[in-house]
Amino acid sequence: MTPDGTTPLPPSTEYATTHLATALRLAAADVPVLPLREGKVPFGNCPTCAHSACGGRPNMKHPGPCQCLSVCHGWAAATTDPDVLTSAPWAAAWRQAAALAYYPGGAGLTVLDLDDAAAVAWAREHLPPTRIVDTTRGQHWLYLGPMRSANAVRPGVDIKSHMAYARWRGPGHGTMAPLPDSVRALAGREEATAPRGVASSAGARAAWDRSVATGCRHTERYVRTGLERGIALVHEHPESGAGSQAFQVARFFAKQHTDCPGPCGLDALAEDVVSAAVAVGVPEPYARRAVTNGLTLTAPSAA
Template sequence: MTQPAPIPRDPAQAHLLTALELAYVGIPVLPLRKGKVPFGNCRACADIACGGRPNMKDPGPCQCPAVCHAWAAATTDPSMITSPAWAPAWRQAVAVAYHPGGAGLTVVDLDSPTAVAWARQSLPPTRTVPTTRGEHWIYRGAMQSANSVRPDVDIKSLMNYARWLGPGNGAMADLPPAVRALVVREETTPARAGVASSSPQRARWDRTVATGCRHTERYVTTGLERGLAKVRSHAESGAGSQAFGVARFLGAQHAQCPGPCDLDGIGEQIVVAAVSVGVPEPYARRAVANGFDAVPGRTA
């Protein structure tokens, strides 16, 4: 008795069906070509001559129906995914990618066993997806994307794509402050000569502003001075991350105060300390703001 011949499976059709399934549940998708990278721009979009997609960093007028601009082309629109403009890409596709930030997600891409071991010690557990060299840890919540935040660790979210490797295992956790802190890119350099904040100074905190703080002035200023010292001690690298951690710690101390607690004044002191050891001011301010924002129910 002869066995029925197996029905050949078209990989391109399988990728398209996977993309449609993801789009149906609200995950923006796009095809990947050989090398598992996005398709190149069409002639009209080459070198961003079209101005770029409206959802890119520099919003532009591009309405090109082709799969241009990498992650920015990702969509949940089935009519676009199955359109004639996308058909040639699907015929050449070797994988499906998705835009994590567009789905309200963040992927911590761990590209080595060492990176995975670090995540297991440092990050809260969440849904994980095995990859060729490591794992994807997926959190609920979007944030800025950044590469090489640690050795073999990338953050893929608002302006990046991730390859679809399956739904993964485990319950998905909310995006934790520890992951947000990874993208505070301090890239520290020696402090510029003549910077007014380059020498240590006593922490200033104004009780007349902090009329709703339940702590004593000594308690607040002692904690702030210790935090500033910690930031200044990272003159070579890591001061931005320290600024984030100090802001989060000090902000948490005031979470139960009726407020106001003059956190703006405290934040300014942390920024000055970070800038004094070479952290660019925009990075320092972002680190401090993210640190305060990481405290639920904080007062001003």
């Protein structure tokens, strides 16, 4: 029986897609996995968890009360439990899955995502050889050992490990090497800029509603539609660019609310955009800087 009391779906059923079969093999090797929907991005949160109302899964950076059985919260939904992978709440996701992802940090790995030929050439010159997985535009270099994730550590290079997911593109070729200090140093550069967070943290905050936006001139439907579209745009950049997209979404919010008497609850909207960026692999400090800079670029009189 699965945790929700339903009967697991065996691999022989119609739900056992190629992605699920691969997921079960990876899970048996202690690699946490999750399905990706169309666009190669994580499935959106279920209604109970929409807009981070549940507080987030317990294994996310900001612990919450969520015990959701669905494929919620991006990378944090990844699991090695075959009962969960074949459970009824996950069945619809497998039927719609367009790709498979895994959680490198949970498997004790770091993925160096090299987005183009120039990035690959740089890695060959400066980094120790390791297992390589070819991608559509470049390569993934896999190292033994986890670390924090960081985007855009140099042109065309992202690091995916803790609090991030990587698309499964096959086992690759070559022998996996231990994580070198030279890769850890790349993330250190990004950490050198102190983050300037928005007012409230993702762990304890008020969701956007009229109680935090008493001076907003827009309708609730208008604001929520803009938020949903903005989050969708961020989710469309799982490989790279999610941080930049989060900046653009925040800048849009700031411009739309410039003429409002305020307050407009932009801090609550910002937290949802930060959460969306983190869900597709952007390190939280980086996501917060991007969103805060977008809001302050053309900041309205009332946030």
